[in-house]
Amino acid sequence: MKNLLNEIETALKSLDYPQRPEGLYEPIEYILSAGGKRIRPTLALLAYSLYRDDFQRAMPAALALEIYHNHTLLHDDLMDNADVRHGMPTVHRRWNANTAVLSGDTMLIMAFRKAMQTDCDRKEELLQVFAQTMQEVCEGQQYDVNFESRNDVSVDEYLEMIRLKTSVLLACALKMGALAADAPAADAQQLYRFGELIGLAFQLQDDYLDCYGDPAVFGKSIGGDILCGKKTFLLTTALQRATPQQHAQLLAAINGTNLDNGAKIKRVLELYEDLNIPQLCHERIETLYSEAETVLSQLPLPAERKQPLYDFARRMLKREK
Amino acid sequence: MKNLLNEIETALKSLDYPQRPEGLYEPIEYILSAGGKRIRPTLALLAYSLYRDDFQRAMPAALALEIYHNHTLLHDDLMDNADVRHGMPTVHRRWNANTAVLSGDTMLIMAFRKAMQTDCDRKEELLQVFAQTMQEVCEGQQYDVNFESRNDVSVDEYLEMIRLKTSVLLACALKMGALAADAPAADAQQLYRFGELIGLAFQLQDDYLDCYGDPAVFGKSIGGDILCGKKTFLLTTALQRATPQQHAQLLAAINGTNLDNGAKIKRVLELYEDLNIPQLCHERIETLYSEAETVLSQLPLPAERKQPLYDFARRMLKREK
Numbered sequence: 001m002k003n004l005l006n007e008i009e010t011a012l013k014s015l016d017y018p019q020r021p022e023g024l025y026e027p028i029e030y031i032l033s034a035g036g037k038r039i040r041p042t043l044a045l046l047a048y049s050l051y052r053d054d055f056q057r058a059m060p061a062a063l064a065l066e067i068y069h070n071h072t073l074l075h076d077d078l079m080d081n082a083d084v085r086h087g088m089p090t091v092h093r094r095w096n097a098n099t100a101v102l103s104g105d106t107m108l109i110m111a112f113r114k115a116m117q118t119d120c121d122r123k124e125e126l127l128q129v130f131a132q133t134m135q136e137v138c139e140g141q142q143y144d145v146n147f148e149s150r151n152d153v154s155v156d157e158y159l160e161m162i163r164l165k166t167s168v169l170l171a172c173a174l175k176m177g178a179l180a181a182d183a184p185a186a187d188a189q190q191l192y193r194f195g196e197l198i199g200l201a202f203q204l205q206d207d208y209l210d211c212y213g214d215p216a217v218f219g220k221s222i223g224g225d226i227l228c229g230k231k232t233f234l235l236t237t238a239l240q241r242a243t244p245q246q247h248a249q250l251l252a253a254i255n256g257t258n259l260d261n262g263a264k265i266k267r268v269l270e271l272y273e274d275l276n277i278p279q280l281c282h283e284r285i286e287t288l289y290s291e292a293e294t295v296l297s298q299l300p301l302p303a304e305r306k307q308p309l310y311d312f313a314r315r316m317l318k319r320e321k
Numbered sequence: 322m323k324n325l326l327n328e329i330e331t332a333l334k335s336l337d338y339p340q341r342p343e344g345l346y347e348p349i350e351y352i353l354s355a356g357g358k359r360i361r362p363t364l365a366l367l368a369y370s371l372y373r374d375d376f377q378r379a380m381p382a383a384l385a386l387e388i389y390h391n392h393t394l395l396h397d398d399l400m401d402n403a404d405v406r407h408g409m410p411t412v413h414r415r416w417n418a419n420t421a422v423l424s425g426d427t428m429l430i431m432a433f434r435k436a437m438q439t440d441c442d443r444k445e446e447l448l449q450v451f452a453q454t455m456q457e458v459c460e461g462q463q464y465d466v467n468f469e470s471r472n473d474v475s476v477d478e479y480l481e482m483i484r485l486k487t488s489v490l491l492a493c494a495l496k497m498g499a500l501a502a503d504a505p506a507a508d509a510q511q512l513y514r515f516g517e518l519i520g521l522a523f524q525l526q527d528d529y530l531d532c533y534g535d536p537a538v539f540g541k542s543i544g545g546d547i548l549c550g551k552k553t554f555l556l557t558t559a560l561q562r563a564t565p566q567q568h569a570q571l572l573a574a575i576n577g578t579n580l581d582n583g584a585k586i587k588r589v590l591e592l593y594e595d596l597n598i599p600q601l602c603h604e605r606i607e608t609l610y611s612e613a614e615t616v617l618s619q620l621p622l623p624a625e626r627k628q629p630l631y632d633f634a635r636r637m638l639k640r641e642k
Contacts, residue, residue, distance in 0.1 A: 024463040075426060079419040098400040098466065101422060105396060106459040108429055113452045116445070124437070124444070131434045138427040142345040145419065 004055070008041045011059050012066065027091045027103040028110070031070050034086040039316065040065040040173040046309045047177030047191050050301055057119060058180040061126065064115035065173050068130075071107035072137060074100055079145075108134075118180055126179045129192075133172035140165025147231045151239070151251060158236040159200065167199025190299050197292035198313050204285045205317055207232040211269060212278055223265035229254050233284070238275050246271060289317055325376070329362045332380050333387065348412045348424040349431070352391050355407040360637065361386040361494040367630045368498030368512050371622055378440060379501040382447065385436035386494050389451075392428035393458060395421055400466075429455075439501050447500040450513075454493035461486025468552045472560070472572060479557040480521065488520025511620050518613035519634045525606045526638055528553040532590060533599060544586035550575050554605070559596050567592060610638055 012032055017025040041062035048058035076082075077090040078100040084090065092100035115130050116123070143161040147153045174195040178188040210225045211234060225232050235254070242250055253259065253267040272278060292313065296306055333353055338346040362383030369379035397403075398411040399421040405411065413421035436451050437444070464482040468474045495516040499509040531546045532555060546553050556575070563571055574580065574588040593599060613634065617627060 018460075021460050021463040021467055023467060024460060075422055079422055097418075101396055101400055101425075102459055102462055102466075104422075105426070105429065106456060108426065109452055109455045109459065112433055113449075113456065116448060116452065127437060127448075128434075131430055131437065134430045135427060135434070138423055138430065139339075139342050139345060141423055142342040145423075146342055146344060 004042055004045050005038055007056070007059070008038050008045070008062060008066070011063055015063070023095070023099060024103055024106060027074075027095055027099055028107055030088075030094070031074055031085075031091055031107075032067065034088050036066075036070075036086060038066060040069050040169060042312065043170055043173040043195065044177035044180075046312055047174040047183075048181045049177075050187075050191075050299075050305055050309065051178070051181035051183050058177055060114050060117040060119075061130075061176045061180050062173075064111045064118075064130065065169070065176065067107055067114055068111035068134065069169065071104050071111060072141070074104040074107065076141065078104070079141075115176075118176075120180045121182055122179045126176050129172050129175050129179070133168050136164045136168045140168075148229075150231070151255075153231045153236050153239075155233065155236045155240055158231055158233060162203040162233075163196060163200060166203045167196045170199040170202070171195030187299060187301075190295055194292050194295045194299075194313075197288050197295065198316065201285050201288035201292065201317055204233050204281060204288070207234055208278070208281050208285065211272070223261070223269075226254065226265050226268045227261055233281055234272060234277050237280055238272055238277050241275050241277075242271075246275065285317070289313075325363055325366050326359060328377070328380070329359050329366070329383060329387070332384055336384070344416070344420060345424055345427060348395075348416055348420055349428055351409075351415070352395055352406075352412055352428075353388065355409050357387075357391075357407060359387060361390050361490060363633065364491055364494040364516065365498035365501075367633055368495040368504075369502045370498075371508075371512075371620075371626055371630065372499070372502035372504050379498055381435050381438040381440075382497045382501050383494075385432045385439075385451065386490070386497065388428055388435060389432035389455065390490065392425050392432060393462075395425040395428065397462065399425070400462075436497075439497075441501045442503055443500045447497050450493050450496050450500070454489050457485045457489045461489075469550075471552070472576075474552045474557050474560075476554065476557045476561055479552055479554060483524040483554075484517060484521060487524045488517045491520040491523070492516030508620055508622075511616055515613050515616045515620075515634075518609050518616065519637065522606050522609035522613065522638055525554050525602060525609070528555055529599070529602050529606065532593070544582070544590075547575065547586050547589045548582055554602055555593060555598050558601055559593055559598050562596050562598075563592075567596065606638070610634075 015029075015032070017029050019025075044062040044065055045055045045058055049055050073085060074091050077085055078092045078097060082090050083093055088094075090100075091103065095103075112127075112131075115127055118126060120126065140161055140163070143157075144165055147158070147161065171192040172195070174191040175188045178191050183191075207225065210220075210232070211223060213222065215222050225235075235250075238250055239247060250268065250271050253264055253271065256264070259267060293310070296310065296313075299306060336350075336353070338350050340346075365383040365386055366376045366379055369382075370376050394406060395412050398406055399413045399418060403411050404414055409415075411421075412424065416424075433448075433452075436448055439447060441447065461482055461484070464478075465486055468479070468482065492513040493516070495512040496509045499512050504512075528546065531541075531553070532544060534543065536543050546556075556571075559571055560568060571589065571592050574585055574592065577585070580588060614631070617631065617634075620627060
């Protein structure tokens, strides 16, 4: 695993950035070298490694996924007007909004071109799942935007949004790795499903940690989602389970301006407790994770071959940051 | 030709836009149905028709080009803060900047996916020239931005910028049409070169008309490039040919704040006259056009087969709007 991560970092560092025109490629190199967990390329290489040992052959697909993911971060940060990413100023802050648009567009194109360099028999299928996934991620982002101005987002709507915004790219990473290795079509599909499930679990974990994580480990302050009124699994579940009275109290706490931040977070967390939300969220994560394990266990490969993928998923989900 | 244009409009109208999420696809349908000359898809279908009669087979490639071109318009209008396009409010005006970013990204992805639907043996080559061209267009846009803050842009730098920003996409359109028809590699390359040349001529014509066109026909007021200090073929040539005194006068007129708009335009046009710029621009357009005709004449196909492409290029260039 460590080995894979090193190889990914090395490959990212050796990407060739044209020197000119000035100002186009610097932000791309900047964001790609700023760090991150490299989850998507790792998943692609792990899926490939289920079938073959020469994982460098899947590296173009792996890099394409990481370039694409960073394109979404760049444009999302612009749209969210975020100041910091991985402890560094965001591209539109360090440069400007126009640079963020154009360098971001260039990254999307570079991601396609990198994926096209994958040397495999099923490149067309590989490109198709990649491109379809990209469009789904845009759809997820649009749902996320639309949800900001709504108080009636259902849990199912929320789950579909995060499936599109987060899960399908993890699923796609696994499928691209499998396709690059010329895995059987049924395997590629099962790995896709595995990715969707761990992606959902991963995002619910994120929602959970935002309220109940250890701030020292989690790396951001607690309750941020509550303060910006984000429709999370916790909030949509709470609103759906609340009595009319609790529903009104919850909306008052989330949208109210008569409470300071600390009091607002405290009030919402009290209501979450009353409604058993932390437990429900925890259970849902466990259910998704065990469903994912079942899918992986059914993949017709020797257990020891699948161990690294199990381990990675477990580390992703038991993570505290 | 009329026939091709009708077919393109019909195909654009029958594009399938998902109904959800709300707000993502409406701006895409809006900009794609707002009109335009459909030059790029027409060039693709004309190139295809040099070799085969069933031009509908090249329609996915043609539509991909038009979707991509409109993606660039959408994001360029956002970056330029433009209010109007084809007589209608731009997407970021009618909706907002974030919508322009995200719907624009989606169009770039849709363009790729549409190009992938082209049914031909050389799809990989077709996708490669398309993706490479997209990246070059981003580079051209970045050069254009960089030139805004420079007074020392050479004519050659300017020509390279418009080659990237405008010409390569026309060239790519012709090459994609040829590849879709399985034309010989040498032919595809010659058509690419033909596209580059008419693209350059087309852009110089645009520069020329901005100063010397009939505003009633040209559709915008005269001298807009002068007022915003745009580095055009006219200005870069003038600055390069000017005596030190004329050079200073020209920069004073372009950058000066002591002249009203009418006086500024008049002064710059006087200096252009002194330096013989209109004539030089006209000659350069003629040279490029006749070079383009030579390239096309050398394409080993019957003359009557090539006539529609000649005619289209001539109409593009002798156009007064």
